Amino acid sequence: MKNIILASASPRRKELLAQAGYQFTVITSDTDEITDKSMPDEIVEELSAMKAEAVAAQIEEDTVIIGADTIVAVSGRILGKPQDVTAAEEMLKTLQGNTHQVYTGVTLIEIQSGTRKVTTFSERTDVIMYPMTDEEIKAYIATGEPMDKAGAYGIQGRAAIYIKKIDGDYNNVVGLPIARLYQELKSK
Numbered sequence: 388m389k390n391i392i393l394a395s396a397s398p399r400r401k402e403l404l405a406q407a408g409y410q411f412t413v414i415t416s417d418t419d420e421i422t423d424k425s426m427p428d429e430i431v432e433e434l435s436a437m438k439a440e441a442v443a444a445q446i447e448e449d450t451v452i453i454g455a456d457t458i459v460a461v462s463g464r465i466l467g468k469p470q471d472v473t474a475a476e477e478m479l480k481t482l483q484g485n486t487h488q489v490y491t492g493v494t495l496i497e498i499q500s501g502t503r504k505v506t507t508f509s510e511r512t513d514v515i516m517y518p519m520t521d522e523e524i525k526a527y528i529a530t531g532e533p534m535d536k537a538g539a540y541g542i543q544g545r546a547a548i549y550i551k552k553i554d555g556d557y558n559n560v561v562g563l564p565i566a567r568l569y570q571e572l573k574s575k
């Protein structure tokens with residue numbers, strides 16, 4: 388197994404990769420998360436590639452660089468991280484009592500003897516949320532938990548009490564589909 392670099396500032400991604408037993412370093416970059424894609428799987432795949440590439444540009448030794456991006460899709464809309472409390476409130480009002488999809492895209496850039504091999508994939512998890520009252524939404528936002536998370540909630544945190552059902556990889560919702568990633572890394 389080669390050196391691994393996680394190109395992400397997300398504490399959840401770091402925890403999941405460590406939990407899987409990998410040794411790695413974290414190097415982050417300031418990537419403008421802008422894409423002209425409109426399909427959710429294409430968006431997360433492209434943004435994960437941009438994040439991995441921004442870090443790969445600084446690396447020459449044999450390494451595997453991992454970039455990831457997570458978004459929420461609901462009724463034809465794409466939800467990233469909320470800009471402010473009002474946006475968080477609006478997102479949660481849309482998600483409560485409904486089914487939505489969480490997409491995480493992952494890009495691996497394998498640098499070997501100066502050559503680069505890029506692998507990108509995405510995973511989708513369907514999530515059904517119980518209805519939330521306006522008071523519950525306000526109280527949840529007051530915890531501060533939604534602000535750095537796609538769709539303004541964290542399934543691994545206080546929002547767990549509103550999750551009725553999921554179909555797909557739980558860790559994909561948290562931000563890194565670690566089982567699929569392991570399958571991909573196995574061959575590296």
Ligand SMILES: Cc1cn([C@H]2C[C@H](O)[C@@H](COP(=O)(O)OP(=O)(O)OP(=O)(O)O)O2)c(=O)[nH]c1=O
Binds near residue numbers: 397399438455458489
């Ligand atoms: C839906 C959901 C998202 N999230 C998080 C995962 C991601 O960290 C975040 C989406 O933002 P991202 O832009 O995917 O990632 P990030 O900005 O946290 O980190 P980086 O770009 O450096 O890799 O939302 C949860 O933690 N729990 C959830 O239930």
